[in-house]
Amino acid sequence: MTGSTNKNHGDDPVRNPIKDPIYQPQRKLKVVVIGAGASGLLLAYKLQRHFDDLDLKVFEKNPAVSGTWFENTYPGCACDVPAHCYTWSFEPKTDWSSIYAGSPEIRQYFTDFCTRHELQKYIELEHQVLSAVWSEDDAQWQVNVEDLRTNTRRQTTAHVLINASGILNKWKWPLIPGLHSFKGRLLHSAAWEKTVELSDKTVGLIGNGSSGVQILPAIKSQVQKLFHFVRQPTWIPPPIGEGDESRRYTGEEIQSFASEPDRHLNLRRKIEHRLNGGFDIFITESAMHDQIQENVKSAMKEKLNNHELSNHLIPKFPFGCRRPTPGIGYLESLLDEKVQTVVGNIDRISEKGVVCENGTMYPVDVLVCATGFDTTYKPCFPIVGRLGQSLSDAWEAEIQSYLGLAAPHYPNYFMALGPSSPVGNGAVLIAIEHQVSYIIQMLSKFQKENIRSFEVSPAATESFNRWKDEFMEHTVWKKDCRSWYKAGSKSGRVVALWPGSTLHYLETIKAPRYEDWKWGYQNGVNPWAFLGDGHSTAEKRPGGDLSWYISSHDDSLVDPCLKVPTSSKK
DSSP states (O other): OOSOEEEOTTSOEEEOGGGSOTTOOOSOEEEEEEOOSHHHHHHHHHHHHHOSSEEEEEEESSSSSOTHHHHOOOTTOBOSSOGGGSSBTTBOOSOOSBSSOBHHHHHHHHHHHHHHTTOGGGEEETEEEEEEEEETTTTEEEEEEEETTTTEEEEEEESEEEEOOOSSOOBOOOOOTTGGGOOSEEEEGGGOOTTOOOTTOEEEEEOOSTTHHHHHHHHTTTOSEEEEEESSOOOOOOOSSSSSTTOBOOHHHHHHHHHOHHHHHHHHHHHHHHHHTOGGGGBTTOHHHHHHHHHHHHHHHHHTTTOTTHHHHSOSSOTTSSOOOOOTTHHHHTTSTTEEEEESOEEEEOSSEEEETTSOEEEOSEEEEOOOBOOSOOOSSOEEOTTSOBHHHHTSSOOOOBTTTBOTTOTTEEESSOTTBSOSSSOHHHHHHHHHHHHHHHHHHHHHTTEEEEEEOHHHHHHHHHHHHHHHTTBGGGSSSOOGGGTTOTTOOOOSBOSSOHHHHHHHTSSOOGGGEEEEEOTTOOGGGGGTTSOOHHHHSTTOOTTTTOOSSOOOOOOTTTSOOHHHHO
């Protein structure tokens, strides 16, 4: 790259761009990504794909990639959407073993993705981020990291910090008095110990969330007796699938998915179409919601064989208020003679077992807590922004994020699946893809125009949250039920979710609203310096077409929001 170099105080070296063509980056882009789960891996892949002059570091606290699918290994752990739509849209997997894939297969998918695209070179395993502090003088993040293998610490810097550590990555013990006085084997679903022996044991299982409803049918055949402690009812809908919810694919089917890509593509689109077609389920008192709720209630009663448990396990709150969990075989397992369901609050844990609020004590050998995660969205390490305040402290009273991606006063900072993301309906991976696409667009502008910093405005964030909160009043998510969607909000706000469907979210973030951002530039450098020497990309860069605008027909895109396509008018 030509041009002289000078150094402005507190900034990166800046080359004189007058000899360069338009949009010539003047620095190497330094990015730190926290986490090598699904989001972190996709970020590494897309950054590698879109940027040449890149210094990328991905810090992962675990000894392997795949995030939640590495950590969660409890019996029965599986995805709650059909496997063929739990892939990146551009990289399908044809050899899923069953309609609903288990944790080991999903982990392998992301591990293979990492290997296939040679992403390991960016990833530092068993490295835990301790803090990240924004330096206004340097317009960079100072990131402190600990190598968990050697207990050594170091600091690295980055122009951009991206938190891809996920929502469900900080598991927590339930706040039950005496829990750690229990003398038997105590387990948490998110930290399962493979050495635990359940055969001929009396097991207590606390919780009927997504983990609990998978664990129970997976272990009931091993145990001598199982007490299942349920604090509140939950909706268990039939899974979205292709008939028999637990069916495994035959060898012939798997072969055909690989040899007939169009058939496989049609299957994937059919599942996605079904997932995306039901957003009105979450609108209060909509015809679709009422019909689906009745259907699910009937299905639950049928699987419970109209047992008296129906009166305790079918919720009074609206379907969808909590995340519906299609637990394969769960309801039927409650009728097993080995299983006793105990509905109500737990008073305390004794040395020998569980004591409920009515005073009854249930002695157990093994106690499993399927009680979830810290879902407050507050980072578990300090992320200190421009005002000197950690993000956790800024969000102490109420969480205010911008489109699930950013927060005011935290320059050059993004989140994957932050608050207000579409995690309550539809397939979550496509939301991650579009969030990453948004980030790539922002970083492209950042590099091509040699911008110093970018920061979402407080006004845009506040007005978006005001709109979101008003919208939520018309949804079942706002109704009275215990739900992690509210993320510990003191006012009962729905914090986690997007105010609309997944497709609505994808359309909203398809292109950045640059007017919502504040842009900072290098000291003493004209913001228009990216115009360079007056030559275009086509004139100066390899593969340029000097007549690219000539065409034999009008192929410009017509916005369907503004004009109905001609084919739709017929």
